Amino acid sequence: MLQELAGAVITCKKDAVLAAVEKAKGELDPSEIIENGLAAGMNQVGVLFERGKLFLPHVMMAADAMTAGVAALKDLMPESSASSKMGxxxxxxxxxxxxxxxxxxxxxxxxxxxxxxxxxxxxxxxxxxxxxxxxxxxxxxxxxxxxxxxxxxxxxxxxxxxxxxxxxxxxxxxxxxxxxxxxxxxxxxxxxxxxxxxxxxxxxxxxx
Ligand code: B12
CATH class of the missing domain: 3.40.50.280 (Cobalamin-binding domain)
Incomplete structure (x- = not known):
């Protein structure tokens, strides 16, 4: 599941990311989906970019897809009590x-x-x-x-x-x-x- 999420970011396709997030939602914690799935994919995009295997427009598309994936999870993140007591x-x-x-x-x-x-x-x-x-x-x-x-x-x-x-x-x-x-x-x-x-x-x- 995590690999699928990372892979979707690497393909730079927003639809693939949203579909993978939708699938993962029921099974994984949102923070795990973000950090170990989507962000791991984005880091991989960085490596491919550094090696000259991906070009800037791809990176921008991947970034866009990643942002959409994170946005799709916002509703699932525990509702913040926005307690200024915590800081x-x-x-x-x-x-x-x-x-x-x-x-x-x-x-x-x-x-x-x-x-x-x-x-x-x-x-x-x-x-x-x-x-x-x-x-x-x-x-x-x-x-x-x-x-x-x-x-x-x-x-x-x-x-x-x-x-x-x-x-x-x-x-x-x-x-x-x-x-x-x-x-x-x-x-x-x-x-x-x-x-x-x-x-x-x-x-x-x-x-x-
Ligand atoms: C996506 C990306 C872009 C996107 C950004 C889209 C966006 N909305 O953010 C676009 C295409 C616009 C872009 C543009 C550019 N980029 Co760029 N980009 C990247 C890339 C591939 C991935 C960054 C990323 O999003 N990673 C995924 C996220 C989840 O990881 P993260 O940002 O590291 O964040 C995590 C931690 O660092 C930490 N963290 C982050 N912030 C904070 C803050 C606090 C307070 C704390 C505690 C923790 C924390 O927690 C995060 C989550 O776990 C990196 C490569 C890389 N290896 O990082 C290059 C990279 C950062 N870019 C680079 C460059 C040079 C540029 C450009 C100048 C264009 C170019 N010639 O390549 C322009 C910069 C324009 C500018 N003035 O800023 C270089 C920087 C080189 C350097 N060392 O100085 C990199 C390293 C690529 C490279 N090797 O050339 N880029």
């Missing part, structure tokens, strides 16, 4: 970076775990993260970066939080394929998570 999280992809599939999965999973999540999208300027955190009185900011060239945006947000005297109040969690624990340590982030389940576990550790 308020602002999540987004840093400036210059339009990759948002992984970030959106992280938002969905945090939300269904009970956090109040404000997903501010992709290609988000540094100051917008800080502004939004002020506005919603956030306990944590999640920063996604998928390119080595956009990783510095994660550091930029931490620096601005310091300048604004907010660093003590707001935890910072970073992620995205080029991010690592070593990078998190270097820029002074509170944590790094490799995937969405780990993001939920670490947010709980830090906030709950």
């Amino acid at each position: 308020v999280i602002v999540n987004g992809t840093v400036e210059g970076d339009v990759h948002d599939i992984g970030k959106s999965i992280v938002s969905t999973m945090l939300q269904s775990a009970g956090f109040e999540v404000h997903d501010i999208g992709r290609d988000v300027p540094i100051k917008n993260f800080v502004q939004k955190a002020k506005e919603v009185n956030a306990n944590m900011i999640g920063l996604s970066a998928l390119m080595t060239t956009t990783l510095p945006g994660q550091r930029g947000v931490i620096e601005l939080l310091k300048e604004e005297g907010m660093r003590e109040k707001v935890k910072v969690m970073i992620g995205g394929a080029p991010a690592t624990q070593a990078w998190a340590d270097k820029i002074g982030a509170d944590c790094y998570a490799e995937n969405a389940s780990e993001a939920v576990a670490k947010a709980k550790e830090l906030l709950v």
